[in-house]
Amino acid sequence: MSMFRSVRARFTGWYVVVLAVLLIAMCAGIYAALRHTLATSLDRALAHRLEEVMAQPDFIRMITDDSPRAPLGEINGAYVLSEGAWSAVGYRLSNDMIPTSTLDASAAGAATYVTIDHEDGPQVRCLLAAWVPQSSPIPPPDPAIRESAPPREMQQPLDIEPGTAVIVVGRPTDDMVYALRTLRITLLIAAPLTLLLSGIGGLFLVRRALKPVDKIIATTRAIEETDLAKRVPVESRDELGRLAQTINSMLDRLEKAFARQRQFTDDASHELRTPLSVIEAEATLALRRERDPQAYRDALATIAEESSSMHRLVNQLLTLARGDSVDRENPGTEVLDLGSFVAEVSAALEPLANEREVELSTKVNVVHLEGDPVRIRQLIVNLLDNAIRYTERGGQVCATVAAEGANAVLRVRDSGVGIAPENLDRVFERFVRLDSSRHRGGEASGSGLGLAICRQIVSLHGGTIEVESTPGKGSTFTVRLRRRDVSP
Numbered sequence: 001m002s003m004f005r006s007v008r009a010r011f012t013g014w015y016v017v018v019l020a021v022l023l024i025a026m027c028a029g030i031y032a033a034l035r036h037t038l039a040t041s042l043d044r045a046l047a048h049r050l051e052e053v054m055a056q057p058d059f060i061r062m063i064t065d066d067s068p069r070a071p072l073g074e075i076n077g078a079y080v081l082s083e084g085a086w087s088a089v090g091y092r093l094s095n096d097m098i099p100t101s102t103l104d105a106s107a108a109g110a111a112t113y114v115t116i117d118h119e120d121g122p123q124v125r126c127l128l129a130a131w132v133p134q135s136s137p138i139p140p141p142d143p144a145i146r147e148s149a150p151p152r153e154m155q156q157p158l159d160i161e162p163g164t165a166v167i168v169v170g171r172p173t174d175d176m177v178y179a180l181r182t183l184r185i186t187l188l189i190a191a192p193l194t195l196l197l198s199g200i201g202g203l204f205l206v207r208r209a210l211k212p213v214d215k216i217i218a219t220t221r222a223i224e225e226t227d228l229a230k231r232v233p234v235e236s237r238d239e240l241g242r243l244a245q246t247i248n249s250m251l252d253r254l255e256k257a258f259a260r261q262r263q264f265t266d267d268a269s270h271e272l273r274t275p276l277s278v279i280e281a282e283a284t285l286a287l288r289r290e291r292d293p294q295a296y297r298d299a300l301a302t303i304a305e306e307s308s309s310m311h312r313l314v315n316q317l318l319t320l321a322r323g324d325s326v327d328r329e330n331p332g333t334e335v336l337d338l339g340s341f342v343a344e345v346s347a348a349l350e351p352l353a354n355e356r357e358v359e360l361s362t363k364v365n366v367v368h369l370e371g372d373p374v375r376i377r378q379l380i381v382n383l384l385d386n387a388i389r390y391t392e393r394g395g396q397v398c399a400t401v402a403a404e405g406a407n408a409v410l411r412v413r414d415s416g417v418g419i420a421p422e423n424l425d426r427v428f429e430r431f432v433r434l435d436s437s438r439h440r441g442g443e444a445s446g447s448g449l450g451l452a453i454c455r456q457i458v459s460l461h462g463g464t465i466e467v468e469s470t471p472g473k474g475s476t477f478t479v480r481l482r483r484r485d486v487s488p
Contacts, residue, residue, distance in 0.1 A: 007213075012206055015199070016195060020195055023195060030183070031183060043125070046126070050111075053169055075124055075169065076170075077090020077092070079098070079168065081107065093168065097118070106129060106130055106166045108130070111129045123173045124170040124173065128166050128167070213240065228254055228258060282306075334372070338367045338410060342410065349385065353397065360397050364399070364400065365401055368485070375460065379457045382453055383479070385450065386451060387416065387477075388414075390416040391415060411479075413475075414474045416474050428455040430452040461482070464480050
């Protein structure tokens with residue numbers, strides 16, 4: 001049974017089965033059509049012969065003569081009704097050859113076709129029709145006629161009443177039987193041979209057609225995680241060519257995904273290495289020799305600060321990891337007011353803005369949307385924190401919420417250092433930190449994950465996020481989410 005696990009074997013098997021069914025149906029149709037044609041042709045010949053017979057007024061007299069016998073195997077004769085019994089008159093006819101019921105029906109005026117088994121040879125196809133006498137008399141049947149032997153001399157004529165004589169013309173079916181037997185033998189030989197040759201040819205064609213699949217299999221088996229640059233050769237534009245293109249597209253996505261994963265791992269390792277190194281250095285220095293209490297407090301403060309930074313980084317990494325695995329079709333089912341969320345988050349970040357001497361203001365409207373309140377709050381926090389972080393002292397940050405068509409639109413504007421045009425496309429990438437112009441007063445710029453988390457949250461809610469910026473004048477982040485109408 002293992003051979004049927006092969007696609008080639010299954011394709012060839014189904015091909016042979018379908019072809020066998022079609023061949024059987026075709027052979028049966030050819031045989032039936034030829035049989036019908038031959039039978040119809042024979043019946044037409046008998047009808048034509050009957051017309052010739054009916055055109056001869058002295059036919060009954062002629063068939064009693066020994067000289068004009070019918071051609072070999074044919075029947076030309078009649079049955080005469082006398083004293084309630086049918087008697088055969090003519091060559092190769094006998095009284096019991098044709099059923100009485102058939103003769104009665106023919107005498108009543110219904111021309112009848114009948115096939116009989118003749119004792120002198122093959123089956124004979126006969127046509128029976130009532131004889132309508134005109135001016136010719138017919139001799140009465142005698143014992144010699146009952147024995148199917150033609151009389152040697154003419155008898156005294158006897159007038160025949162209508163309906164008392166049936167003309168019989170017949171021809172043997174041996175030609176038709178021979179033709180049909182020859183056709184049967186031919187089909188019984190040709191059909192299996194055709195099926196065998198077609199199966200061999202089909203297997204060859206299937207192997208040739210599936211040869212590109214072997215190349216695809218060999219190429220994909222050779223591709224490993226460390227070498228995703230290989231691609232399946234595209235040699236045609238048919239289904240297999242499209243399959244190769246699809247696999248290549250999948251490999252492109254996998255290569256990019258693995259590259260992002262490696263970059264993510266490298267960046268995360270780099271980000272975690274720095275605070276861990278600081279913590280280890282401070283702890284080692286503090287334990288190396290006795291120090292005064294203030295030195296210990298300074299070392300613990302440094303360790304605590306780096307631990308807090310590492311804690312924030314780990315939380316952001318977990319947020320991104322959870323976002324990558326979340327169900328994108330159902331990020332949240334709670335209806336919330338985006339304006340209220342922005343106002344609440346702005347009030348919570350007011351102390352941070354005051355500490356950095358940045359004016360934080362809001363201009364919001366009641367706009368409802370459906371989403372995850374935790375993630376929406378995180379989106380707003382990250383955008384406002386990012387704007388405050390990169391705004392110079394004395395600058396301004398403004399958050400607005402409005403409804404624009406079918407969207408709820410959140411805009412966060414700042415008067416900070418701005419972003420260079422060549423960096424606008426990279427600002428939402430993970431662990432991407434721009435040049436020092438985005439650092440205010442030498443302060444740390446963060447982990448580079450805040451805006452990546454914002455893009456992920458917006459994407460999970462089916463929205464878009466954009467940025468417009470002018471270096472030295474500030475930036476504007478615009479978020480568009482699907483608005484929900486909650487009117488009664």
